[in-house]
Amino acid sequence: MAGETEYLTDFLKIIDSRIVSLSSISMGDLSLLHADIGLGRKIPVNFLGDGTMRLLEIILAMAHARHGVVLIDEIDSGLHHSVLPAMWTRVAAAADHFDCQIIATTHSYGVLQAAKEGLSGLTEPDFAYFRLDEDNGGIVPVRYSFAMLATALENWWEVR
Amino acid sequence: MKPIEVRREKVIFVEGQDECGFFEALLNSMAIADVQVIDYGGKSSLDAERFRTLLNTPGFAAVRAYVLTRDADHDERAALSSLQYVLQQSDQPVPGTGAKRGALGCHPRPGARRSSPRCTSPSRASASPRGRATGTWVIRRSTT
Numbered sequence: 001m002a003g004e005t006e007y008l009t010d011f012l013k014i015i016d017s018r019i020v021s022l023s024s025i026s027m028g029d030l031s032l033l034h035a036d037i038g039l040g041r042k043i044p045v046n047f048l049g050d051g052t053m054r055l056l057e058i059i060l061a062m063a064h065a066r067h068g069v070v071l072i073d074e075i076d077s078g079l080h081h082s083v084l085p086a087m088w089t090r091v092a093a094a095a096d097h098f099d100c101q102i103i104a105t106t107h108s109y110g111v112l113q114a115a116k117e118g119l120s121g122l123t124e125p126d127f128a129y130f131r132l133d134e135d136n137g138g139i140v141p142v143r144y145s146f147a148m149l150a151t152a153l154e155n156w157w158e159v160r
Numbered sequence: 161m162k163p164i165e166v167r168r169e170k171v172i173f174v175e176g177q178d179e180c181g182f183f184e185a186l187l188n189s190m191a192i193a194d195v196q197v198i199d200y201g202g203k204s205s206l207d208a209e210r211f212r213t214l215l216n217t218p219g220f221a222a223v224r225a226y227v228l229t230r231d232a233d234h235d236e237r238a239a240l241s242s243l244q245y246v247l248q249q250s251d252q253p254v255p256g257t258g259a260k261r262g263a264l265g266c267h268p269r270p271g272a273r274r275s276s277p278r279c280t281s282p283s284r285a286s287a288s289p290r291g292r293a294t295g296t297w298v299i300r301r302s303t304t
Contacts, residue, residue, distance in 0.1 A: 109163060131216070131218070133218065133221065135221060142216050143216075144213065144216060145209075147209060148209060148212065148213040148216070149213075151209065151210050151213045152213050152216070152217075155164075155199075155200075155201050156161070156163050156164055157163060157164050157165075157213070157214065157217050158162075158163040158164060158165035158217055158218050158219075159163070159216070159217075159218075160163075160218070
């Protein structure tokens, strides 16, 4: 993670703009990540809430998966809907930064609408959405390009 | 409000809310309950990508037959060609071009002036004088 602390800090600002810096503080055998949010003393990052922890989890996974693939189940878990478009924008930027591919799942229409908003600059082959459909007891993927997903969402057509 | 999904085995795709209301009222008056009407959002925006997106809608795999409609405006032939092109580009059978299943029809609106009351093929459609057609093109494809 050398040299990436500022990048991680900026990423977490998606959800908490108070975060000034991150640092690792040793406590016995453990080393815990702390955040400076301008209180005069650093606090453990888990005190900042589940949303911050979720974003931290995602960005750390990406940082450790350079040139690889990151699988994220229910990407919106713990996140307020208002930050989802920015989350998508920053996740896409981070994927580029760390040269990794993101495969994320969701059951939420709102998360897909946020993707449409937050990833508006992305085109094929940088983005694809797959709906998993049931077919005679099996599962078949139904593929949407970004434009197709956007069309469906703009017309309030189901895509899940 | 829940997003629109395909809930019936028979679907009529229409180009706007007015048509949606018309067909739903018609089906209701005819006591037909197993047909769903879905608005594809305007003929000017009905390209293959939009139609393929519609075909991706959950529930469409169970559809046995669908009707694709649009207003012919002032040029029946152009209207028909546009629908045929959309179907072709969407990897769907194209009525009027040798497809084994499916049918074409041109159904005039009540009171519309037409040289022929009903068109069943592209050749007959093209025989109609341009600028007079005010009907609705209907293309139907049976998947079973």
